[in-house]
Amino acid sequence: MSFVYVHVPFCKTICSYCDFVRCGYHQGLADKWLQAIQKEIKEKLRNEKITTLYLGGGTPTSLTIAQMEVLLECLGEYSADVEEYTVEANVESLDDSMLNLLAGYGVNRISLGVQSIDATLIKRMNRHHDKQMVIDTIQRIHHQGIHNISCDLIYGLPAQTPALWQEDLRVLCEQDIQHISLYALTIEEHSAFGREKVAAMEEDEEADFYEAAITYLQSQGFEQYEISNFARHKHYSKHNQAYWHYEDFIGIGCGASGKQKHARYDNTRNLETYLRQGPSPSYIALTSKDERFEMIMMGLRLTQGISLSKFSKRFGCELLSCYENAVQKNIRLGLLRMENGFIKATDKGLHVLNSVLLDFMEG
Ligand code: SF4
Known part of the structure; x- marks a missing residue:
């Protein structure tokens, strides 16, 4: 049983709060990255029986259709027994042809970066969707036969009021989604918010947002099964449960981490290094x-x-x-x-x- 995380480090635009391992999408760079990651996939998954496969990022769906197909095809050699196959996506980069491709390769769960449906907050985060696009995207995902949908929401944003937060939760709960992950905003030094010296929300206020979300989500049939994760009808994230149950997992790609045989490894976070010499992991013995x-x-x-x-x-x-x-x-x-x-x-x-x-x- 293996749990595999694949990191796609590209994003079309960079969100104001983000300090993940990611960079602006560039076709030539993504082509080179594809070559490097195929090599790593083949080396690492050769003898694995994969239970969950998670493509995260970055924004996996920032790849072109042709690039995504190369990646899925390569993973396809190892994904025959995968029970849960998740791809993270942004609302604006998940068009029907991308969805059709993902469904065709057995992807059965989409984790959608919504964060908020409020126009002002979306703009403040430098994201590029609107409420109607979120609603339509969720319907289009179902239309392609993928019925396990998770949405991410953020609280603690500058100028986010309890009423706006309640509205985010209300609109999402009205949709046919099975899972919600909540994120408390942290102001990262190297994010746009960090550079602008945006003030973090007061702890007490943030706790009120969290509390309000738990109460509301539970009233809407979402079970809190983890501190920040909620599921309807037991649609727990199998992949993330592996982390919480402290199982070993395999990390693939620039910026990915893994844990195996009493050691944790962190692949290089530097894309140039990754392209030149592969994952170059550093190990920490546990x-x-x-x-x-x-x-x-x-x-x-x-x-x-x-x-x-x-x-x-x-x-x-x-x-x-x-x-x-x-x-x-x-x-x-x-x-x-x-x-x-x-x-x-x-x-x-x-x-x-x-x-x-x-x-x-x-x-
Ligand atoms: S938050 Fe996600 S989508 Fe936004 S820049 Fe960071 S990795 Fe990309």
């Missing part, structure tokens, strides 16, 4: 202590929590004895609880997960 902590850090994000038996099977020690102080303290504070062989964050605990994790770090 000690058993690192892995125990990381499994807790990822697992407590899930509302289901962490299976105590899975933890002890994996590490040969009981979670409750390895982290006795952290567990007892946070249960006492009402931030963690035990249920049916799982340890999980309470609603209150999910809001302050970072401080809960600090206790585990010391454990």
Whole structure:
């Protein structure tokens, strides 16, 4: 069972908040990148049985149809058994021919970067869609036979009011989508917002946005299954669950990361280096202590929590004895609880997960 992430580093325009590994789309550069990534795909996936495949970015759909076809064709050699095949897309770059191509190659989930449907906020983010385009795109995705659709939304934007946020949530919940991911805006130094010295929203206000979203999404049939992810009818993201369950995964492409055999690797973030000499990964060896902590850090994000038996099977020690102080303290504070062989964050605990994790770090 392998979980594979492929990073496509191109975007047609750059969003004001973005500090990901990405660059402006250029056809010649994308052609060279395609050659390099095909080589990496063949090397890394040769003997893999892939369960989930996730094309993220950047904006995968910024590639031309011909380029996307080359990429999908190359991945096609390894994707016969894929259960969940996700492609990230921007609303404005997902036309019918692209959708038709994706569906033809077995893509069965689209993760749509919506972020907001408010015209002023969209402009402020330097994005290029409008509310009607979002609604139409969701319908067009269904029309191509892809019925598992996730949308991203951002809160904490400059000048975003609770009323605008509520409207974003309302309009999305009215659509036939199965999954919503929420992102709290962070002002990254190297983004346009960072350069403009945009002020981050106050913590309390941001917490109110988060709280309002949880309440509203739940009222609309979305189950909160992870701290920032919500699904209707159990359409959890299988790929992202692999991260939260702390499984190994394969990262392919400039800027991708992976984790295998007790080590994490980060491919080069520099496109020139990638084109010249391939992924050039740097490795970080993970000690058993690192892995125990990381499994807790990822697992407590899930509302289901962490299976105590899975933890002890994996590490040969009981979670409750390895982290006795952290567990007892946070249960006492009402931030963690035990249920049916799982340890999980309470609603209150999910809001302050970072401080809960600090206790585990010391454990
Ligand atoms: S947020 Fe996404 S679409 Fe926007 S520039 Fe960054 S990677 Fe590209």
